Amino acid sequence: xxxxxxxxxxxxxxxxxxxxxxxxxxxxxxxxxxxxxxxxxxxxxxxxxxxxxxxxxxxxxxxxxxxxxxxxxxxxxxxxxxxxxxxxxxxxxxxxxxxxxxxxxxxxxxxxxxxxxxxxxxxxxxxxxxxxxxxxxxxxxxxxxxxxxxxxxxxxxxxxxxxxxxxxxxxxxxxxxxxxxxxxxxxxxxxxxxxxxxxxxxxxxxxxxxxxxxxxxxxxxxxxxxxxxxxxxxxxxxxxxxxxxxx
Numbered sequence: 001x002x003x004x005x006x007x008x009x010x011x012x013x014x015x016x017x018x019x020x021x022x023x024x025x026x027x028x029x030x031x032x033x034x035x036x037x038x039x040x041x042x043x044x045x046x047x048x049x050x051x052x053x054x055x056x057x058x059x060x061x062x063x064x065x066x067x068x069x070x071x072x073x074x075x076x077x078x079x080x081x082x083x084x085x086x087x088x089x090x091x092x093x094x095x096x097x098x099x100x101x102x103x104x105x106x107x108x109x110x111x112x113x114x115x116x117x118x119x120x121x122x123x124x125x126x127x128x129x130x131x132x133x134x135x136x137x138x139x140x141x142x143x144x145x146x147x148x149x150x151x152x153x154x155x156x157x158x159x160x161x162x163x164x165x166x167x168x169x170x171x172x173x174x175x176x177x178x179x180x181x182x183x184x185x186x187x188x189x190x191x192x193x194x195x196x197x198x199x200x201x202x203x204x205x206x207x208x209x210x211x212x213x214x215x216x217x218x219x220x221x222x223x224x225x226x227x228x229x230x231x232x233x234x235x236x237x238x239x240x241x242x243x244x245x246x247x
Contacts, residue, residue, distance in 0.1 A: 011082045012056070016041060020049045021058055024072040029062060031069055057081055108212075108227040115152055121214060121223035122156050126164055129209055133167040135239045136207035136214075137200075138192075140173040144219040145203060162188045170207075171242055173197045193246045208235045 008018035016039075023039035024030055030038070036046035050070055053059035058078055062069040073081075112121045141150055161168065167189050172178055174194035185192055205216040212227040213235050226232075 011078065013053075013058070016045065016049050017053055017056075017058075020046060021053060021072055021078075024050075024059060024070060025075070029069050029071045031067060035070070107231070108225075110225040110227075112223040112225075114221050115148065118149070118152065118216065118221060118223050119156060121216070121225060122160050124214065124225055125209070125212070126160050126166070129164065129166045131165050132210060133169060134207055134209045135169045135236060135243075136171075136205060137202065137239070137242075138170045138172040138207075139203045139205040139216070139218055140175045140178055140197075140201065141218070142203050146219075146221065149218060149221065157188065165189075167191075169243070171195055171200070171239070171246060173201050175201070193243065195246060206235065208232060208239060 004018075004022060008021065009015075013021065019039040019041065020035055023035050027034055027038060032047040032050060033043055035041075035050065036043040039046060041049070050059055053072075054061065054070075057073065058081075059070050059072050062071055110121075110124070112118060160166070169191045171193050172181075172195065175197050182192060182194075184190075203218050205218070207214040207216070209232070211229065211232060212225050213232055215224045215226075217223065
């Protein structure tokens, strides 16, 4: 049932609308009272939702009957309506893209929080980075780093970075807590140089892609992405200076 409801969500139905539509499909035809009983909604609510579905073309009222009865359009007709609306909408896509290009801001900053947010940050523009290299200054875990974050990074580094063919060149603290990560560098297509912990012991990572800078504040499960060519160029130049100076 959840799968059906999610599919109806993509067609623009709310939770209540999806429940009423499915209930009416199951009834074949029914009154607002029958729909309310089957969907678990109150009758006034069911009646209002039926009205919304009629406007959207998902339900219609049976004419010339004493009692108000309703019937749901067959699913294949409903999906055909959605496909036709999408075809019509796509006609204006070039114009919308033009408007978007004209209104682009110089600096785009995104903020993410929690494990889900960290995952969104890692997956940001991942398809565009396939076959490319990212560089950066990488952190080491400490007593404040959540244990679940390390497991999370192991999984996503393999799924997003390695399987996505994204190469990594980085600088990291020379600390034994990172031994397991360095052992997998060759397998994951990573090249790392180590910095003395006395000079660099950060628990925050700064990663530079081709069009954006990504910052992971690990102990707080926060991430920031700055998308701007000038910012990206500056961070990459700083990295390359350090890379050349590091044995």
